[in-house]
Amino acid sequence: MRLFLRFFIAALALALMPRVGWAHAFLDHAEPAVGSQIHNSPIQVRIWFTERLEPVLSRIQVFDAANSEVDKRNVHIDASNPALLEVAVSPLPPGKYKVVWRVVSVDTHVTTGNFTFELTP
């Protein structure tokens, strides 16, 4: 039983200790927000992740309802925030847009996802 308690304390310490490495990058929030309705065309799509990203292997693509890519294919990581990925978009007409992302955190774990936003007049 004492042995178990020692292991338990060690496990608890492991869980509560400050970050010791890196992990999967999850979407923290996005601009435009996930599933949002907006009235003005965004200049860019920005996604904040929970981990620092590997710039070469991370990307965002934006598609319109006809599945045509409408971003400017200039994905880059923000200079001041290594967990913020951005891509510029051309002025968009009203419609529904799909944002598809695939990122690799600096420890090489891959995560993917997609969400939509709607531009209304």
Added chain:
Amino acid sequence: MYLKDFRSPKLAAQLAATLISLTAVPLPAFAHGFAGDRFFPATISTDDPFAASELSFPTITAIRQPGSPSTKNVDLSADVSVLIFPRTALSIGDGFQIQKAPNQRALTGFDNAELNLLYEFFENDKHEVITSIGVTWGIGGTGRRSLGADSFSTFTPTFYFGKGFGDLPDTLPLLRPLALTGTLGLAIPTRAGNRNVSADPSTGRETVSVDPNPTTLEWGLALEYSLIYLQEHVKDVGLKAPIDRLIPLVEFAMQTPLNRGAGGLTTGTINPGVIWSGQYFQVGVEAVIPVNHHTGNNLGIIAQLHFYLDDIFPKIFSKPLFTP
């Protein structure tokens, strides 16, 4: 290309740059709990279909068992799983049990150890589907018999599946965070029955009885609603930490003996609860509700701390130990 070509400084520089870029860009690692965009947590009462490096420690179960007298059972268990080959994990687990009857000293001891080999044989990212097969070896004789540990081994070949509902149409957005995982296994004991020999003290006559060990269908389901998925893929509803990382779920952990006089008597528990999943670990707690009076009459509780070893120690565990 010939060796002499490397005498060209331009070509050599290009080759060097290519080699450097190949070694500097890390190869991506796909890891625990993902099928496409879907993150599945490690379920608590039933097994999940993922081959991954992870540690469940501790899992604490507390429930009062029926009987005369009824006993209060607490089980403290640990389970470690390591990705040994691509899509193949080996895990070992054991538990320490404390049984306490009223006015009696507590009985303590280990459960039988279990070894499991699991192989993910199909994954469809678009439809968030994963299926696996595995076999569990309940190692007979490694636990304390007086606490109910079997003296014989049991082998349980099992089919595992997971399905996320992110592919539902846009007209059903609030159902897209739903996911289902499940298992279907056949627990085959290596001994058909246990012989008990007792002697009548007055006559001295020996009586032999046999307790059957039936083959048992072990089946489990876990229905999950991921607030992580809701926030990341469907709609940012403004949930803040720690709520945005919660996965409410209900698990069904059931057993149905199939033969040897015990056929058809299903027992099991329904376990509603919640899991919080962070970057490196998850914690979960569930109520344990017996499905019928054969299982018991008392409410129990199960709680688990679970570590994602591949995230905590990526240099060791983000890749399989052996890659052919």
